[in-house]
Amino acid sequence: MPAEFLDSSRAAKGLETRTEAYLTQTLLPPPREYFAKIRIYLQRMTDTKRTTNGVHLLSQLNLENGDSQINAGPTIFKEPCESIRFRSGAQLSFGITLRSDGRNARLLSYRFYLSLLPASGLRFVRIDLNAPKDDYDPLHVPRCHLHPGFEGIHIPFPVMEPIAVLDRIVHVVEPHFVP
Amino acid sequence: MTSNSAPIFEIVRLIDLQPTGETGFCMLVGPLAKLHLIQELQEELSIQIEGSLAVIDVKGETVLSLVEQLRTKSEAVILMYGFDSWNDGVFASLDINRSMLENGSFLVFSLDLRTAGRFLDNAPNIRSFLGANIFTVAPDPSAMSANEIADRLAQLRNYYKLSDAEIIHQAANRSLAPDPHFIEWLVLLERSDLAR
Numbered sequence: 001m002p003a004e005f006l007d008s009s010r011a012a013k014g015l016e017t018r019t020e021a022y023l024t025q026t027l028l029p030p031p032r033e034y035f036a037k038i039r040i041y042l043q044r045m046t047d048t049k050r051t052t053n054g055v056h057l058l059s060q061l062n063l064e065n066g067d068s069q070i071n072a073g074p075t076i077f078k079e080p081c082e083s084i085r086f087r088s089g090a091q092l093s094f095g096i097t098l099r100s101d102g103r104n105a106r107l108l109s110y111r112f113y114l115s116l117l118p119a120s121g122l123r124f125v126r127i128d129l130n131a132p133k134d135d136y137d138p139l140h141v142p143r144c145h146l147h148p149g150f151e152g153i154h155i156p157f158p159v160m161e162p163i164a165v166l167d168r169i170v171h172v173v174e175p176h177f178v179p
Numbered sequence: 180m181t182s183n184s185a186p187i188f189e190i191v192r193l194i195d196l197q198p199t200g201e202t203g204f205c206m207l208v209g210p211l212a213k214l215h216l217i218q219e220l221q222e223e224l225s226i227q228i229e230g231s232l233a234v235i236d237v238k239g240e241t242v243l244s245l246v247e248q249l250r251t252k253s254e255a256v257i258l259m260y261g262f263d264s265w266n267d268g269v270f271a272s273l274d275i276n277r278s279m280l281e282n283g284s285f286l287v288f289s290l291d292l293r294t295a296g297r298f299l300d301n302a303p304n305i306r307s308f309l310g311a312n313i314f315t316v317a318p319d320p321s322a323m324s325a326n327e328i329a330d331r332l333a334q335l336r337n338y339y340k341l342s343d344a345e346i347i348h349q350a351a352n353r354s355l356a357p358d359p360h361f362i363e364w365l366v367l368l369e370r371s372d373l374a375r
Contacts, residue, residue, distance in 0.1 A: 067371040111359040130357035
């Protein structure tokens with residue numbers, strides 16, 4: 001195996017270590033409170049005309065064991081569907097899974113799917129935080145990654161809390177695709 | 180009396196839209212599940228406007244003692260309850276002294292339906308201050324319904340061509356892929372305990 005490939009493997013493992021450390025150290029508010037923060041974030045985005053809708057698409061499922069699912073838009077993105085809409089024609093759906101001990105919550109996984117118009121050059125951008133797993137290949141599928149319009153390509157993406165990811169999509173990623 | 184049904188989230192949005200320094204008026208009509216309502220209002224206020232909430236039980240208060248309390252409060256929102264103990268004359272007196280209510284906070288009157296009717300009948304000027312801001316508190320509509328859960332599960336089964344039993348089996352023997360969809364699937368099935 002070429003030496004540079006070994007270095008990439010080592011670098012990928014190092015990135016995963018940092019990702020896991022972030023996830024262990026980052027405490028989010030309890031799911032209901034975090035849900036409310038997402039809701040007001042989306043409301044502000046509509047108020048400032050970054051998006052044309054959003055709040056009414058949010059839903060939450062809070063289980064007795066403390067696990068919680070927060071969704072906006074469909075689980076499987078498929079045109080046509082109700083999703084968060086941008087003036088460019090792009091659409092966003094997302095799902096976030098949190099695990100709470102009652103006082104705080106930790107991130108288990110998330111998916112953000114930004115669907116783009118055909119003229120954009122990319123069909124979609126997806127940012128995933130995969131669920132924890134004992135055995136996986138961090139070089140080819142890092143736990144937190146970005147799909148640049150292709151399901152099979154997993155580009156490492158720095159893990160961030162969901163509202164920070166939303167903010168990057170709304171203010172950094174989506175504006176590039178405005179015709 | 181007509182009232183709008185709105186969840187606390189939207190009522191706090193209304194408070195947020197109130198120009199700073201102007202006194203706002205709002206009436207919440209319905210049985211007072213006091214602690215629950217106050218807690219929900221407090222949480223939503225702190226998230227949306229980082230504003231604080233004062234609560235006044237007006238039972239046993241006169242109009243002047245209530246006005247004095249309002250004058251000394253600096254919280255962004257003041258919720259008052261206990262008006263069922265007031266007779267019609269006290270409401271009329273409150274109406275006469277309405278200008279003394281203007282302390283720059285957002286004032287929330289929480290009353291049961293019957294007392295709300297007496298309040299509005301005897302305080303027509305405050306009624307005009309309230310305008311359309313008369314609400315019954317609706318439950319938060321964001322909780323996933325059984326239909327929504329069923330619909331999302333159907334999307335997953337259809338897309339991955341797998342059954343719920345297969346997902347649970349794979350999660351139990353630790354062979355389930357770590358894709359976020361699969362953990363969502365387990366949450367929807369209330370089996371997220373199988374996720375490490």
